[in-house]
Amino acid sequence: MRSSWLHRTSTQLSVSLVCLCAALLSGLPMQSAGAAPISPADPDKVLRAVIVAPETGFDPAITRDLYSTFITQSIFEPLFTYDYLARPAKLVPLTAEALPDVSVDGKTYTIHLKKGIYFAVDPAFKGKKRELTMADYVYSFKRLLDPALSSPQAWLLEGKVVGLDDLAAKARRSKHFDYDADIPGFELIDRYTLRIHLNQPDFDLGMILAHQPTGAVAREVVEKYHDPQGQIMANPVGTGPYILTEWVRGSRIVLTANPDYRGYIWDFKAGRDPGDQRIVAQMKGKHMPQIGRIEISVMVEDQSRWLAFQNDEIDLFQLEGPLAPQALVNGKLKPELVKKGIQLSRIVDPEVSYFYWNMRDPILGGMRKEKIALRRAIAMAHNVREEIKVVWNDEAVALEYPIPPGVVGYDPTYKSSIQFEPEVANALLDTFGYKIGKDGWRTLPDGKYLQIRYTARADSNGQQQLEMWKKTYDLIHIHMVGDRKPFPDILKAEKQCQLQTRTAPWIADYPDGDNFMQLYYGPNIFQNNNGCNQIPEYDKLYAASQKMPAGPERDLLYHKMARILEVYAPIRVGYARYRNMLAQPRVIGYKKHPILPVEWMYFDIEKRQ
Template sequence: MWNFKQFNRSCIAPILLVFGVAGAATSVQAGNNPADPSKVVRVALEAPDDGFDLVRTYNAYSNWVAEAIFERLLTYDYLARPAKLVPQAAEAMPEVSDGGKSYVFHIRKGIYFAPDPAFKGVRRELTAQDYAYSFKRFLDPKNRSPSANVLEGKIAGMDEAVAKAKKSGRFDYDAPVAGLQTPDRYTLKITLTAPDYNFLYIMGFNALGAQAREVIDAYGEQSGAHPVGTGAYMLEQYVPRSKIVLVANPEYRGYTWDFKSTGSAWDEQLVHDMKGKKMPQVGRVEVSIIEEEQSRWLAFQGKQIDFDFLPQAAAPTVLDGTELKPSFKAEGIRMNTVIEPGLAYVIMNFRDPLLGGDSLEKNALRRAIAMSYNVQDEISQVRMGLAVKAEMVIPEGVVGHDPNYRSSIAYDPALANKLLDHFGYKRGADGYRTLPDGGPLVIKMATEASAKNVVFSEIWKRGLDKIGIRVDFKVSNYADNLRAATECKLMMWNGSWSADYPEGDNFMQLLYGPNAGQGNNGCYSSPAFDALYDKAKVLPPGPERNQLYIAMSRQMEADTAWVITVSRSRNWLIRPWIKGFKRHPILQADWQYLDMEKH
């Protein structure tokens, strides 16, 4: 990781060696996608997408699919651990100058968008202007992007353009922006308002893949159902919340599989199976939405899914300790185990009239609720042991995580009851409490319809019953709950976050006040937390910034904004005909790195 005090030109050379092109794909002739249409990979998602215009959603399952369609300037080496940035649409890592404020990217020539009627029969090459346009779309107030915070305030002159758009009601995409210049067809120069030590990670953020203006103009509000990118795949069929079919993009330039092993036995096998192959090999990807764990597991057992993570409920049937049982090994099934660089948590809406606010009595209520939840029950009854208790906001595997950190909030219903008694939440004859003013006290928790979520609800109800708080579970679906959360409308909701980039800022920004509705779905607002965040974001990675991350975690606990629960352990089960699989901590859509044998 970046471990230096001064960010200037003399430091850039070593950075580029760390994030350089070693292990990056080698280009082959444009328009020569080698994918075999008879090679069909079948996979399942555990929740529905929300369309594929990532300017308008950060739904994890939308991101998963869109990653195969759109290309960013930078991506990640498939095998390297820890995760390492490498060029994707860029020819090389950027030229950096002006103390880390100026970045010059050179776009690869001969990259073409997938064919689409929006191009009116013309073969459409990717240019630097497509990235400039895409970045502007993120900040166009009309789009209300939930991920706008990744670019807000960073690009010189962009704040003024946004202010004009808010005043006029229209973003002028043709007006020049000082910090976003395209001096020629293949050069993008980005000038920042201040050095940003995470900026290269931001350029690898999935949602910043290039979009063509003609496509957005053609489809408008329906762009999410008509994604057109330069990636390995294009959308052939889309049945919202049911099925997604991707096929090889005939314009994709292809590459040669030449990633370097980390030395593990798993990597050595991958290199043996894949080195030198013209990629992608898989010509078709069929994605089913199967929300119920048992149904997804039955689909895998019936060979209707080629690889999937092991459903938690099936773990006792499949695992003998940390190993596959002999019957599954006999089928040729392999298992790739990873601790996700992610976090599961429960938001408590700071804007909610009943639960929110920064008064002592409201904080006491949130703290008591947090203390009523038994994380160990979640690990044993929901996760079936496939999780570890999370202690701080930044999970293991992400820069800024402190392995010695321990949360100040523990499961303790007895202490929670004393806290509620002290602040005047009185018990009635039925054993349930009222607000200090005598008003009704009912927690409304959003959830989804699945067997797993039923168990979550049971754990919550048991704990809340012990402290005398009624709870009403509101069942909807993931996509609708996410949309409501971005509007600060959910009182409580089980959430999770997997790293978009492996640096603590990616998690702390979920609690930053100005990001309410843009990742900060609990709409947490704390001047003390925000001041710490502002200090951290201008520091380079290192002990000083890590101490601020610890202070931010403590401040979140003091305000009890979240109930932090677990980081999940994922056991990916892979059928023997799938070659090249290794779960990446950041990348999701791995289909372009795989091959499959006929079976």
């Protein structure tokens, strides 16, 4: 079991003591004395990065927040990944030898694994060098459906693999998941070949197997370090380029290059983009990764992050909307920053920030007409474009469709039936009995008190969102109270359907519309369906869409599903934010990827003088 000191928030211990304890007490891997490193990473090349909210932990089957995913992506490797420079995103092999061989009917995937890939050195392997095999992937896939874990990532494989759901159902009855049980859906041809048999066609499975939760976890690691829930949030051990060597919860994370990582030679191709051509000229032929140490600080407040970047205490920095005027003019760097050599990588994130109303909440939820009217009225009272201007300093684009730009299935011509119409919203509430009392606030149709609680992150950005939504509710005479919570607490609460309403951002796990339409699918409640939405018409269409490849036929179903969301209003589509990444002049070859959470295994940095 890991040492309890990992759970302390105190930073009084010296860095050397932290590193030593992390290695000796919690089992974090250390290079054996005298062992020659394989990784080309230079320990004197240090990248200092920052995240805007506390991490939750580093078990790929459990982690669902973006910031923890920065770490899991660096440690655990799925079978596939994405080309660093290709746009739109292009699927490529990672630990697999090649892209999967897919049957004509889309129901059978055959995948071959590269030989000679090893897990990082760890006491769990009892001094032996541990090679990665396809059995490790089968074990990791099964973990996603283990009822004891309650993985929020179960949706990735749920209902898809022949026999896997039956195994999970048996575990729910027996209270024991049999990881040794053979199922027809996972056919191990040999140590390095896996054939996956699906219940129905799934043309997105390759992209799903590039998503971080499907990264390979060794069974020995889970058995040595698991907590009572079976999780390994504090003891990640993978085959990837980095290992966790220091962790002070909610404060500081340090990754160092895995000395036994196999590495690769940088050989990505540039298109017509001059920026890509410059990156190729800087990076081509380098043995990767180059960066030997990554120091990640948690800084919740915008101004603290900006000041640290200005003082050259941070090398790579996400400039969120509230800070945009400090560095940008019309989407471009200010001249004084250009003069300093500061670099900007700017994209519209393949994300949707949407507003949900909890469909299980006694005030907002349900399918009765007056409940639908209440949600539709709130949706029509909210001025999305004003929120973009006030909260995000115009660093976002308003969306009409549930699928954002840059994702397969996006329709730029779609027009939502929900628009900013506060007069209509008030009339709708009047019609369905939400009367305005003497105090100026509306009551429920039965005359009882009506109050809505909106939840936001406990930071300056969250405060702005609270103020924006208070204005929305004031427009329709509904009393709103603000609820500020730490980010990990928000994720935990909404997974259990405990929040009334909030603005929920979702960034693409993979660049297909399915990844966004699943957010409102009934069986995904307690996973990614934050609003706990269950509409039979929607669920039926979504299930049908999963059997189809991308194309006009599936797009037609997506259109119908979008209209259903507008009619019943469990959510309202909001916006996709720009992602502005600022880098110091010493950063070499950096470009923000639309799907990969982090890119530090693909670029270089000069040593600090």
